[in-house]
Amino acid sequence: MSEITIKDIARICGVGVSTVSRAINNHPDINPETRKQIQAVIEQYGYIPNNSARNLKRTESNGVAILIKGITNPLFNAMVKVFDEKMKRYKLSMILQHVNYEEDEVAIALELIKEKRLKGIIFLGSNYYYPQGELKKISVPFVLSTVGTIFEDEDSTRYSHVTVDDVRESYKATEYLIHMGHEKIAILSAETRDSSVGRQRMQGYLKALEDHHIVENPKLICPVSDELEHYSMENGYLTTKKLLDSKEEFTAVYAMSDIMAVGAYRAILEAGLRIPEDISVVGFDGIELGDYLQPKLTTLAQPVERLADATFELLYDMIEGRSGAQNLIYEGELVEKESVRRIEGKERS
Secondary structure: OOOOOHHHHHHHHOOOHHHHHHHHOOOOOOOHHHHHHHHHHHHHHOOOOOOOHHHHHHOOOOEEEEEEOOOOOHHHHHHHHHHHHHHHHOOOEEEEEEOOOOOOHHHHHHHHHHHHOOOEEEEEOOOOEEOOOOHHHOOOOEEEEOOOOEEOOOOHHHOEEEEEOHHHHHHHHHHHHHHOOOOOEEEEEOOOOOOOHHHHHHHHHHHHHHHOOOOOOHHHEEEOOOOOOOOOHHHHHHHHHHHHHOOOOOOEEEEOOHHHHHHHHHHHHHOOOOOOOOOEEEEEEOOHHHHHOOOOOEEEEOOHHHHHHHHHHHHHHHHOOOOOOOEEEEOOEEEOOOOOOOOOOOOOO
């Protein structure tokens, strides 16, 4: 269905276009009942008012929006740098939009399409589940990047996404610790509301324990605070501090992101413990910051440039009509640095 217009709203309500315009702009000279009727129709059909014609003329018609959920994640900063270079080369205008974790990125995308006349959209760190029909509302090409998305009651092959297999890569990170002789492995997991990447990485962690006959210890599964941003230094620090205060025994910490691992470092060192002699630490992402920690952080590195390059090229081909939806999955790499010790006599093959 094409997007509803102000003329459609006027026809449905049996009023003039000028009356609808006054209702939208909160003019006082309109009957309250008429205003209520118009608002109900606007909400029913999801109509998003345009800016004034003057402002609309000023908007770019070659814009590509990057909607980022998790603006503090350096992984996304590195990807945005690649997007910026690509868009300059292809004479496109990049529009960055931060999306809070509690916000609906589809609704924000629809508003941007209306206001900015977008050519396409890239979603970074977006939701995991989309209610049936939600993505169908987006009228421009789009790619879901860095999220292994599942769609409720829909065929996921209809929508493009570019990602690593978070279950497989998390399994790899956990299995590395097991091979190094660790069995009491704590995990800094995503907050309890998270249903996206955090859930997949948790699945990988649990599957690795199961396959190596290690009994899951619920006390070593440490969800971060609901009150702070998912993957942040502060959440990594506070969650690890809480774990240490619990006195539960563990020899290694697996943080679901490198940024959380940075916070874990601080909590461990503040407790008078050493890395890796007392506690080993593994992160996920492979951001540059990990090399500036002491000791350097062992991590499961995502192929950031490949992910970003594939995301943009796929979107551009869709914009140009050269490609349909594709699901591209890339492999990460376990990068062994200095933050994990081998427990002699307990190594597993």
